[in-house]
Amino acid sequence: MADLKRMKLLIGWASTVITWRNNSDEVRAAIEVTVNLNCLYPGDYIELKYRAREELINYKIQLVQVASNLGKKGGIWYFICPSTGKRCRTLYSDGRYFVSRHAFKGTLYESQTYSKTYRSIASMYGPIYKVREAFDELKKPYAKTFYRGKLTPKARKLFKWQQLYNVKHDIELRSIEDYLLSTVS
Structure with a gap:
């Protein structure tokens, strides 16, 4: 179309x-x-x-x-x-x-063919790439972050992935710190 x-x-x-x-x-x-x-x-x-x-x-x-x-x-x-x-x-x-x-019978999204291990790794590190993709979308010439006082879908996507990245990144850092503290004691 x-x-x-x-x-x-x-x-x-x-x-x-x-x-x-x-x-x-x-x-x-x-x-x-x-x-x-x-x-x-x-x-x-x-x-x-x-x-x-x-x-x-x-x-x-x-x-x-x-x-x-x-x-x-x-x-x-x-x-x-x-x-x-x-x-x-x-x-x-x-x-x-x-x-x-x-x-088409039996067609799948690409993500549906990934193994469980790959999906768990992607859930941990995927937000990093999603934040970059969403940010690149907002840098396009006519992209807007707000329309009539509300976030646009692209901006919502960026903020969603940014929050997910922050949560995953915080968990990752805390688990590394916990590990390092447990080996010192």
Whole structure:
């Protein structure tokens, strides 16, 4: 959805061809994208035309707009997954069609594949990296720490990870001090 917005395709009716090229500038793949937002025909949809394994594929994916939580700032567009019927912001190729991640059976988040030991180490030292990531997000040009007198989600995330880091760091220092004091006595 972000790519459609960036390419200015969410403006009523728009059509474009997106191509992917290899290093020698040969076209590897192309997809024709047509977006209709209630202009010519009823219903909001995106139509995709492309070739997959030498077969021409042409189908429509419904779009819905949900009111934004930022007041009168418009709405947020979502795809309706053709496979599951769920709202989503990103579609993934299953080799033939574009569907939401819920359509893939047995998929896991990367963190779900980590061992118990790795997860316990990550819980101890992970906040250090999370604080850095969150701080980098707030250093971006248009990032704000407050909006209408309230912390923004990015700022809340930074403060959450900062507090977690402080708690973990304090426990780590105390346990080292306790260990050193117990060996001296």
